[in-house]
Amino acid sequence: MPELPEVQAHAERLTEQFRGRSLTRFVPFNFTALKTAVPAPDAAYGLPLVEVGRRGKYLLLRFQPVTFVVHLMQGGRLLVDDKQSLKPRNGQARFVFDDGPALLLTEAGKERRAGVWCVAADRIDGPPLDRLGPDALSLSADDLAARFAAHNMRLHGFLRDQHMIAGLGRMLANEVCHRAKVSPFAMTGKLGAEGAQAVHDAIHACVADGLAYERTRTDMSSSADRPGAVHGRAGEACPVCSDTIRSVSYSGYTVAYCPTCQTGGKVLADNTTSKFLK
Numbered sequence: 001m002p003e004l005p006e007v008q009a010h011a012e013r014l015t016e017q018f019r020g021r022s023l024t025r026f027v028p029f030n031f032t033a034l035k036t037a038v039p040a041p042d043a044a045y046g047l048p049l050v051e052v053g054r055r056g057k058y059l060l061l062r063f064q065p066v067t068f069v070v071h072l073m074q075g076g077r078l079l080v081d082d083k084q085s086l087k088p089r090n091g092q093a094r095f096v097f098d099d100g101p102a103l104l105l106t107e108a109g110k111e112r113r114a115g116v117w118c119v120a121a122d123r124i125d126g127p128p129l130d131r132l133g134p135d136a137l138s139l140s141a142d143d144l145a146a147r148f149a150a151h152n153m154r155l156h157g158f159l160r161d162q163h164m165i166a167g168l169g170r171m172l173a174n175e176v177c178h179r180a181k182v183s184p185f186a187m188t189g190k191l192g193a194e195g196a197q198a199v200h201d202a203i204h205a206c207v208a209d210g211l212a213y214e215r216t217r218t219d220m221s222s223s224a225d226r227p228g229a230v231h232g233r234a235g236e237a238c239p240v241c242s243d244t245i246r247s248v249s250y251s252g253y254t255v256a257y258c259p260t261c262q263t264g265g266k267v268l269a270d271n272t273t274s275k276f277l278k
Contacts, residue, residue, distance in 0.1 A: 028116075156173050
């Protein structure tokens with residue numbers, strides 16, 4: 001799933017290409033694509049795109065007086081659409097502008113969870129964005145420490161939970177824990193101010209690395225393309241200490257970590273109890 005760096009860089013690219021162009025039509029290709037009924041998309045017809053912004057992992061196509069909130073989910077993309085074919089492959093919805101290419105929301109697979117919410121510009125803090133915690137880059141180390149103390153849970157789960165902190169996902173959770181030199185299963189309530197500072201700094205460093213890479217591209221990367229120290233690298237050597245990167249696999253995701261850098265040399269059991277192996 002695209003995370004903060006991929007979504008932010010894509011928003012910047014789309015703003016550069018589409019800012020000032022007027023929307024003529026919004027075309028959903030199936031009934032699941034548009035998640036709201038009021039306001040209607042046609043409230044934006046004839047109006048110029050102000051910018052494409054971001055909140056968490058959502059893209060925000062801002063017009064006056066409405067904003068289209070787009071979530072790509074796991075297999076979605078918002079693509080520049082030159083062909084505008086009647087039945088685009090994996091097409092979910094299309095934004096048609098007054099001239100030039102359109103924007104096509106696609107989603108690979110059969111889940112059809114990607115979608116668009118049309119919301120009033122003065123109600124942007126309503127659904128679906130009201131479910132999000134603070135943006136990952138907006139929190140100070142003290143703010144993060146306070147949230148850690150209030151929500152005692154495994155660090156990796158905290159970082160992935162959009163209610164706790166918005167914008168990070170599976171890859172960045174792995175990378176942030178490694179950069180901070182903290183076990184992915186450390187309990188947030190025990191990290192204290194020092195641990196919160198380390199995680200805060202790691203978030204900013206990992207996002208900056210991701211953004212630097214994404215801004216070199218003309219399209220949004222896939223997870224396999226993104227540079228990282230541990231994510232997707234189980235069995236390889238840690239670039240910091242050369243220990244073997246290990247992993248703990250669950251049904252929907254994999255936690256990757258370096259024992260030397262993060263767990264005092266101990267290897268985590270690859271099961272849901274995640275106890276240390278003796």
